[in-house]
Amino acid sequence: MKTDINFTVNGEAVREAIEPRTSLADVLRDNLSLTGTHLGCEMGACGACLVLLDGAPVHACLVLAVQVAGQKIETIEGLNNSGLVADLQEQFHDRNALQCGFCTSGMLMSAHALLSQNSMPSRPEIRDALSGNYCRCTGYEAIVDAISATAERRSKIVEGVQ
């Protein structure tokens, strides 16, 4: 039986009729056409489906849409439009930190969450933060470079302001 669920996606209130078995990822992609949230494994292993739920990254494939009633979701589209990850995106681009791009939205979610908690992560800390994100193309090195470079640039900007 479908239930009406209200929640917020990228700052906009949405109301959708949802079957309990439908994952948050499927609602974002199929009902709301937010296809930046990718589905690889649908088992929590690959990290392609990460979204922010009340600010914290979670796997949209392992959360039922009915569970998020009343909560706030941010997808890669929202992060992109806010400009909050523009510098990360630029570094990913400049350093070839993506090839097919399938993993990239999840990588950006993990990177964004890491840098919000730890403004100057070491390379092992970056690798640790990405341990739940699979990339089958890049070999990860360029992704770690991009995140590390973004952290450095952000710290220079902060210094410059002070």
Place this chain on the structure above:
Amino acid sequence: MKSPAFEYMRAESVLDAMAAYAGMDGDAVYLAGGHSVMPAMALRLQAPSLMIDLANIEALTGVSLQDGWLRIGAMTRHVQAMTNPLIATHAPLFAAAAPFVAHPAIRNRGTLGGSLAHADPASEFPAAAVAMRAELEIASQTGTRRVPADAFFRDIYETAIEPGEILQAIYVPNPVAGQMIGFDEIARRRGDYAMVGVAVQVVSVENTMTDVSIALFSVGNKPTRAVGAQAALIGRALDGASISAAQAALGDDLDPSDDPQFPASMRVHLARVLLGRVLANLKAVA
């Protein structure tokens, strides 16, 4: 794959949830963080007609000190084990274990209660609970009872929780003077389940160990208490000789099965290496 169809309810109380479960004749599943149960449903290993979400139940949340124990609500998330200051000081083995549990996003959602109720023998938190001599509070329709962690874990995916019952809270005894802890695991890749892991809690007074509690994981069908290694340490100073004695005794404590890529003798060897490493690096907590 997608889960088969089911109905969903968000329970408002423990009694509410148990009544809904009872009404389904066992064809229901409780939903905590969903990070074990949702993959199992996607693989069609489980196909309940009703999912009962525990997320709204106040009695399953919160971390507080109560009469010499730290009470940790079952719905406390893995990430809180890493960030909650009460857990850091009063249930330090949970804090030490948490960084080894899965990956950051999973820790945002997975719950301590879910991990203990699921009782995967390769999981970190169950061994930490055994080593800390935690007690698990289980609610049934007739009341609640507290079960020591040693008796709680029975077999692979099997605990003292009877069908329909709910794990309400984890109680950890407050640390005493001279208490030290250590936790480590050997895994192929960061965040993967361990090939072998060790949780240790020791009380040492005037250079003599008066209490030793050691639990290993991924070495059997449940978290395994190392009775012989504990006995080899008790009453002695923590030094090279006592550590070697504990490592030697560990062989009799463990009886892992061979698996295709991994002979039992290698698991025992790794357990010995790891136990030595952890004992040599114990950290004071109280």
